[in-house]
Amino acid sequence: MFKLTYKYRYEFFLFTQIAILFGSLIFDAEFYKFNLSSLFFITNVLAGIILISDKKKLMWFFVILILLEIFIFGFSLNESKFLSLSNYIKYFLYFLFYIIVTFEIVKNVWKAKMVDRKVILGLISGYMSLGFIGYFIFLWITIDYPNSFNGLNIVELGNESYSQGLMYFSYITLLTIGYGDITPITPAAQKATIFIGLIGQFYMVSITAITVGKYLNQLNNNK
Numbered sequence: 001m002f003k004l005t006y007k008y009r010y011e012f013f014l015f016t017q018i019a020i021l022f023g024s025l026i027f028d029a030e031f032y033k034f035n036l037s038s039l040f041f042i043t044n045v046l047a048g049i050i051l052i053s054d055k056k057k058l059m060w061f062f063v064i065l066i067l068l069e070i071f072i073f074g075f076s077l078n079e080s081k082f083l084s085l086s087n088y089i090k091y092f093l094y095f096l097f098y099i100i101v102t103f104e105i106v107k108n109v110w111k112a113k114m115v116d117r118k119v120i121l122g123l124i125s126g127y128m129s130l131g132f133i134g135y136f137i138f139l140w141i142t143i144d145y146p147n148s149f150n151g152l153n154i155v156e157l158g159n160e161s162y163s164q165g166l167m168y169f170s171y172i173t174l175l176t177i178g179y180g181d182i183t184p185i186t187p188a189a190q191k192a193t194i195f196i197g198l199i200g201q202f203y204m205v206s207i208t209a210i211t212v213g214k215y216l217n218q219l220n221n222n223k
Helices: 002-007 009-025 029-051 056-077 083-111 117-144 166-174 187-222
Strands: 154-157 160-163
Touching (some): 002 009, 009 029, 029 083, 056 083, 083 117, 083 187, 117 166, 117 187
Antiparallel strands (some): 154 160
16 A cells, blocks of 8 residues: 555645645635644645655654644644644644655756656645745744734634635745735735745746756657
8 A cells, every 4th residue: 555655655745735725615615724724734744754755764754743733633623722832833843844845856856867757746746835835934924923914814713813815825926926915014924925936936947947958858869
C-alpha cells in the first residue's frame, strides 16, 4: 500500500491541496471551515510525509507535526482555554511545513534532468504551496494585529478568529490579480503582501521558465 502511495505521492499531495482550496464548493461552507478544513490540512501533511519519506529527518519532523495537529484539533473541538496558544503553535508549524516541503519540491524540480509527470506535478504543487505560505503569514499578522486588512469577514468562535478571506487574498496576491476588495493597511501586512507577490513572480520567472526550457531541450534532443 505504501509503495503504491509513494509512487503517486505527487498526485496525492496535489489532490489534498486542491481539497483544502476548493472543499467548500462541495461541502457546506460553515461545516467545512470549522471541521473539514483541519482534517484536510492533516491529510496534506500526511501527503507531505509520504512525499519526502526518503529523507528520514524531515519525515520525522512531519510526523511530529501531524501528531501535534491532531492533538490541537482535539482541543479545538472541546473549545479549550488552551486554544489560543495552540493556534500560534499550529500556524507556526504549518508555516514551517510549507516552507520545507516547498523547498524540497523546488529542489527536485530544479535538479531534474528530464521533464516528466512528477516534475510537472511538482511544479504545480510547489506554486500552490506558496499560497499556503502566504496564508499562514497573513493569518499570523491578523492574530497579532486584527485590523491589518480592510475587507476581511472575521467570524469569532470562542478564542479564535477565523478569517474567510486570507486564503483568497494570499492567492490573489500570488497571482498578481489584485481586485482591491481586501487591502493591507499596516506596515507588516503591506510588507508581507509585497513578499508574497515577489516570490510568486520569482517562481514563475525562474523555476517555471527553467522547467519549460528543459522540456524544449528535451523535445529537440528526441527529434
